[in-house]
Amino acid sequence: MNVGLLTTGGTIASAPGPDGTVGVAVAGRDLHGLDDWPVPVTVREVALRHSFALSLAEVRDLVSTIRAEAAQYDGLVVTHGTDTLEETAYLLDLVTPADSVPVVLTGAQRHAGERDGDGPRNLADAVRIAASPAARGLGPLVVMDGRIHAARQAVKAHTLALDAFASFDGGPIGEVRRGSVRIWSSPVRPAGFDLAPVLPRVDVVTSYVGADGVQLAACREAGARGIVLEALGAGNPTPGLLAEVRRCLSAGLPVLVTSRCVSGPTAAIYGHGGGADLAASGALMAGSLPSSKARLLLSIALATDALPRLGDHLAA
Ligand SMILES: NC(=O)C[C@H](N)C(=O)O
Secondary structure, eight states, X not given: OOEEEEEEESGGGEEEOTTSOEEEOOOGGGOOOOTTOSSOEEEEEEEEEOGGXXXXXXXXXXXXXXXXXXXXXXXXXXXXXXSSHHHHHHXXXXXXXXXXXXXXXXXXXXXXTSTTOSHHHHHHHHHHHHTOGGGTXXXXXXXXXXXXXXXXXXXXXXXXXXSOEEETTSOOSEEEETTEEEEOOOOOOOOOOOOOSSOOOEEEEEOOTTOOXXXXXXXXXXXXXXXXXXXXXXXXXXHHHHHXXXXXXXXXXXXXXXXXXXXXXXXXXXXTTSHHHHHHTTOEEOTTOOHHHXXXXXXXXXXXXXXXXXXXXXXX
């Protein structure tokens, strides 16, 4: 059994600097779990960055590196900043075949200089999952504070809590407790996509009372190839947003409709300027997919000429 560890930075590899702010400072080779790692681990540092600073192109390239490295091991762990870990995990899920070895992403909410940091335990848990036969065939996974999430489902739900992640549609699919890995459900994973060399620009625009849609016009001007509208309630726009979404659709931009609500699906329920009018205009309801993930789904579908397959991922 041979497990790889790719390190990219984040709070798990951070420490306070002279000015007291926390910066990424701990090299991958110095990231250590607890002594009871069950298998030999080969460490490779691929970045030393805060995840909030990563570009979409860098996330795409990181996913390409993870796929290439995973093939060399029986399981792979990736340490990553938690702020955008959900995007890297989701994009990886979209391009990872069912028979891939386990790839487990983790991070930390407390930096490496804190005596009661959560990084070492998260790292040890991730190694145990990556080495576990129970984790095979599930697609990429996210583990934090002992809870195992399917990559498609994982969202950062708390700014500081150690159990920072939630699964937006249900709950964790397993747990690690005192080194014992338990998986109790398998994620539904529709057929994925090729990892295109470039992911086209797709912007997310949120909604609020009286939003006039000026951001949508700016996104079109900036060259967006698609739009995710984070709408009100079950997928309802303001009058200004509806008008601008229609202009985007007329300009040939596909529009996915998510919700600013914490949970629940979007649906074409309301007329008189509501979500039913969005759908009638050609926008696609994204179900319960969060905006951060809907954006990546639309981008890779555009890049691979696979828009007709969007629905498979919205119903799953
Ligand atoms: N907890 C974390 O890892 C947050 C950190 N700012 C990041 O790189 O995403």
